[in-house]
Amino acid sequence: MPPKLIALIEKVLATDSSLSFDPQKLSRFMLGTEGLEYFDKKQRRLMAVITLTQSYEIKALLDLANQCAIDETLAFSLYPISTGQNWGYGTSQPAGLSKNIILVDLGKLTDIKHFDSELGLVTIEPGVTQQQLSDYLQLNNHDYMVPVTGAGPDCSILANALERGYGITPYTDHFSAVTSIQGYWANGRPYQSAVNELDASDDKFVDKTFKWGLGPYLEGLFTQSNLGIVSQMTIRLAKKKADFTSFFIQMQDDALLEEAVPLIRQVLQDYEGIVGSINLMDQRRLLSMFARNPKGNATHQVMNNKEIKTLANDLQAPSWTIVGSIYGSVGVVSAVKKEIDVIFKQLPCKRVYSNSLAIVLTNKVINKLPDWLIIKIPIIAKVAEQLDSFNKGKEIMLGKPNKVALKLAYWRHKGAQGFDKDKLSPGKDGCGLLWYAPLITMKANKMREFVNFIRETCPKFNIEPFITFTNLKHDCVDSTIPIVFDLSNAQAVTDAHNCLKELVEEGLKKGFVPYRLSIDQQQWLLNKDSDFWQTVDQLKTSLDPHNILSQGRYNPN
Ligand SMILES: Cc1cc2nc3c(=O)[nH]c(=O)nc-3n(C[C@H](O)[C@H](O)[C@H](O)COP(=O)(O)OP(=O)(O)OC[C@H]3O[C@@H](n4cnc5c(N)ncnc54)[C@H](O)[C@@H]3O)c2cc1C
Numbered sequence: 001m002p003p004k005l006i007a008l009i010e011k012v013l014a015t016d017s018s019l020s021f022d023p024q025k026l027s028r029f030m031l032g033t034e035g036l037e038y039f040d041k042k043q044r045r046l047m048a049v050i051t052l053t054q055s056y057e058i059k060a061l062l063d064l065a066n067q068c069a070i071d072e073t074l075a076f077s078l079y080p081i082s083t084g085q086n087w088g089y090g091t092s093q094p095a096g097l098s099k100n101i102i103l104v105d106l107g108k109l110t111d112i113k114h115f116d117s118e119l120g121l122v123t124i125e126p127g128v129t130q131q132q133l134s135d136y137l138q139l140n141n142h143d144y145m146v147p148v149t150g151a152g153p154d155c156s157i158l159a160n161a162l163e164r165g166y167g168i169t170p171y172t173d174h175f176s177a178v179t180s181i182q183g184y185w186a187n188g189r190p191y192q193s194a195v196n197e198l199d200a201s202d203d204k205f206v207d208k209t210f211k212w213g214l215g216p217y218l219e220g221l222f223t224q225s226n227l228g229i230v231s232q233m234t235i236r237l238a239k240k241k242a243d244f245t246s247f248f249i250q251m252q253d254d255a256l257l258e259e260a261v262p263l264i265r266q267v268l269q270d271y272e273g274i275v276g277s278i279n280l281m282d283q284r285r286l287l288s289m290f291a292r293n294p295k296g297n298a299t300h301q302v303m304n305n306k307e308i309k310t311l312a313n314d315l316q317a318p319s320w321t322i323v324g325s326i327y328g329s330v331g332v333v334s335a336v337k338k339e340i341d342v343i344f345k346q347l348p349c350k351r352v353y354s355n356s357l358a359i360v361l362t363n364k365v366i367n368k369l370p371d372w373l374i375i376k377i378p379i380i381a382k383v384a385e386q387l388d389s390f391n392k393g394k395e396i397m398l399g400k401p402n403k404v405a406l407k408l409a410y411w412r413h414k415g416a417q418g419f420d421k422d423k424l425s426p427g428k429d430g431c432g433l434l435w436y437a438p439l440i441t442m443k444a445n446k447m448r449e450f451v452n453f454i455r456e457t458c459p460k461f462n463i464e465p466f467i468t469f470t471n472l473k474h475d476c477v478d479s480t481i482p483i484v485f486d487l488s489n490a491q492a493v494t495d496a497h498n499c500l501k502e503l504v505e506e507g508l509k510k511g512f513v514p515y516r517l518s519i520d521q522q523q524w525l526l527n528k529d530s531d532f533w534q535t536v537d538q539l540k541t542s543l544d545p546h547n548i549l550s551q552g553r554y555n556p557n
Pocket of ligand 1: 148155158164230405407
């Protein structure tokens, strides 16, 4: 890195911020679950990492990058991350392939700038994690839920919304819950909404209450894009309700999918606002949550029918499980639970509720047993382990973050059993994971076509076909297919990427279109000459004339 550039950058940084080009530190940011370095042989690299401690430095850095862009010897580009745990989509690695990328780590901007307890509106900086917000709400006795995801406590809330991620609390779609953004376009111009600009009052609060602002809606341009850096975001939090129960509808027969789909749709339409999103998981996916890989973790092979049958019998895992939650007053939860029970009774299924007497009592008994006894008696140990996962799943639905879902990423990890389950971090731990996350119309025949497609395609590449459907609305389902592989096995990495490629390419022919892409897919899937991406390019030219921001991120030009 040219000494002149180092001096220029250091001049704009706050005293406790840092610029590092130590190869060891840089390599930590290049650790991803995606295996890109082994697969596409395209060397992604970083020139430096800047860790900011003050949000005003964002503008100073953007201005500097624009000034330096006209001098070939000093030109550099910036790539912001918040917590850099975009596992399966790129982790903390930059999308672009150029030599002079400086990663801007915003993880130390952890201020909860404002919270209105009457309205449940919170304004946060990029580094605020799910756990930090959870602690803040708990400490101050605020009855609101964190918009948690399966990615867990250490992940940024703001960045997940910018990726247009979703969770399973009542405000499923995280960007939908964003009411206001402030930040900077790549050309250095500050962004605040027109409502904020017009508001002549001292606190300019009304902007935080209204998503759409005034005039063209520009805030969407900060999401899945490379046009600006967000320095703060206001999010509408869901209020905790007086009562809650989750429901687990278990169907033994795989063929019941077609009958279940209209019932799920009915529940979503009839109890909108009371029932959160609903997940539908197949048997293999359920086993990945509760069982150990019977093949041994490093085996590059899918489970055979006998192994699945043995595990399923052992854990009483059904072919399909419908999971959802009811939030409301005590009266509403009780009434809706009864009605939902009647709806699903139409199917041959087992219906389990988290507030049922059996579950409450089992929890009580297990909690009373000493640890040594639980460990000593295998059957009790198994029940305790399952109950623990079940309770953690329930916590997530109640907006309390935990790491229970991360176990999935270790399914094919050689040392899976050796990790402390409270410290899991798939990128650092060397897990192999990619996501195939297509949108599917919520019609039974389309969903069955998708199931067949996944079950035919994944095993061809020795990838376990784990299926989850998450209902974003009554009309649209997103399926997240985790492509889990052994990152230390070159053949497994190649197979995983080829599997994803076939899923995407063949899926498009069937109308299954991803809602989110990995940094690698962003390079080969998008057609730069299409009307859509040409328009994006026109915006890019205007907002980032020197192309100094997040090159290659959701932009094929
Ligand atoms: C087992 C497992 C379960 C998961 N479950 C979920 C889930 O339920 N829902 C879900 O959505 N995801 C899930 N994920 C995927 C992913 O890990 C999460 O989405 C995670 O929140 C993204 O990482 P991050 O928050 O650290 O974002 P970052 O990596 O910090 O950011 C993501 C990208 O956004 C951009 N960005 C970040 N900050 C800014 C900023 N301030 N301004 C402009 N651009 C910015 C950058 O390009 C960055 O690369 C899961 C992953 C695993 C392994």
